[in-house]
Amino acid sequence: MTAVDKIVLGHGSGGRLSRELVEDVFLKSFFNASLSPLEDSAEVRFPGGTLAFTTDSYVVTPVEFPGADIGRVAVCGTVNDLAVKGARPLALSAGFILEEGFPGALLKKITASMRRAADEAGVSIVTGDTKVVEKGKADGIFINTSGIGLIPGGRKLSSYSVKPGDVIIVSGNLADHGVAVMNARDRLGLEGNIKSDAAPLNGLVEAALKVPGVRAMRDITRGGLATVLNEVSGACGLTAEVDEEAVPVSSAARNACALLGLDPLYVANEGKLVLFAAPGAAAGILKALRSHRYGKNARAAGRMLKEKKPQVRLKTSIGGSRIMLMLEGEQLPRIC
């Protein structure tokens, strides 16, 4: 691992460089038992039980895109970070950094969208903060949300609990969010009606947890499935083996990725999770996921294996196999 010399865009990509930044700077400075597992939410004990606590900042251009906007993503992202730890969201905060000149009507639209997403998740935004910076010092609007949730007694979901033989389940089609944002940002004119999947997943999580046998869940955001699996593999010390054909990706998103030279396994999502299920429980959990509106396309996509050198591996559709590393830097569109 190299020490962070100067911040580059790749440090915000959610991939390997982000991980290095967190480990080299933040973990070293802030080290404590709640932070160090580096999962989607921290567990904080208090006399009555365990809280999940998480925070996330949202910067996206454009602020509106097909299927969602920055406000919906800001609420869903934090709700999902709580949900995948098995927590029931209790309350959210919202902090806004606004650039001088940002249209008031658009701000109202964004906050209305946040309210709708929060209502859907059954949580309130109970505190907030606003700062305005001079024109040119920010890109329109940045939003930070934090959230707390209560982890019911007996629930213990963690990447460190994943066991050999566990089934890797993906909750739905991957890559829609990243492709929709890229299409809107760069006016690519891609057809296929690809929309952001941003959605609060706490309802889906509760449905899955009704079936015993869920060992861990992660939400699949920046860096895509490949990056999340690398983090889980690193935590539990097991190989993650994924079947290319079993990974759910819509044909519209697959074609868009092919055209742009992107790998759907590395593209961001805002309404998908990956779940690690005990082998005997996988079928029941899949059924529960599929009965929920945000889990209709859920599929068993692979398995965890005990191997001497743990890795993340893709079994390709033609019967080959290759490794999947963490996202390296930014995903850049290619020349030809």
Add this chain to the structure above:
Amino acid sequence: MKTAARGRFSSPLWRDRALAASALSEIARLAPSAAAKTGGRVNFMEVCGTHTMAIAASGMRGLLPKELRMLSGPGCPVCVTSQGDIDRVLALAAIPGIIITTFGDMLKVKGSKGLDLHSARERGADVRVVYSPLDAVALAAAEPEREVVFIGVGFETTAPVIGGAVVRAKKLGLKNFSSTAFFKLVPPALELLLSDPENKIHGFMLPGHVSAIIGTGPYRFVAEKYRVPCVVTGFEPLDILAGINMLLKQVISGKPRVEDEYFRAVRQDGNPAALKLMREVFSVSAASWRAIGAVKNTGLVFSGAYASFDAVKRFKIKYAEAPEPKGCLCGKILLGKALPSDCRLFGKACTPSNAVGPCMVSSEGACAAWVKYGG
């Protein structure tokens, strides 16, 4: 850009497991007879970087018989762009007021002093990634006080698109748009490889996209003069397996010719509209190849009524050939004389986030593919 038209080019059928298995068993059956003809090992070169990536991404290398080796060729546009040309790009980026527009993969390619467009941007240069050179023309129209320079690199695939952008800029009367013309031509590159008596290439998997523009005719000399089999091939896993099959059969028959596996996209005479546009905008010239040097008649420059759109001439940027990094085998890898694993820097001093040579920098470079997908 439309996705609808792509459906027939990229359907799940082209990744079908059962069809792949039968193609692979046919390859396993043919490889020993082909190897007997070539003296023990059959070396095929996939000329195009997109093939290199597709082979690695599908995990194909491990499924091929031991008699057969796939070598990566000089067809990755970033990889073959010389350090001297990157230095010229950086010199353009350093001119105050210029907006550099570029395809994303060029951002991380380092010049002779270890700098790239990424670091130029950190130092204050205005560098913007675009998906199409037409976006750069639109930017020039929208910002008439700024000079907009597009970094034109690539082969016969990107040249007509950038040529089209320059035609558009001329029609719009834009005085503030220009482009570099670091274009390279595939058939002369093949001739360059073949004219080396040490080459051990027994067949070329020819690039599908380039061939969609130039057709199959320009490759005939490879089969006729150099007696090396050629198959124009598509980019899906089954395309590539079919291409290998056809090459093996040509080797065994001893009758080299130019075949077209990618006939759903490639016509014998190519794309006449694109070829006409290229003749109008460009003329053939020398080009500077990474790790190879300047070679006559292997590139394109803006000519005639379009000569004034050449950014290097407009801003009087000088050229100096720069030496290659020490220990880097990219030159040999581009010529099919070495594999990434033969390089002492590979995976140690040279990694995707700290790339020494161009084959590691480019997302379609042979070394990057080997690291990313595990060879």
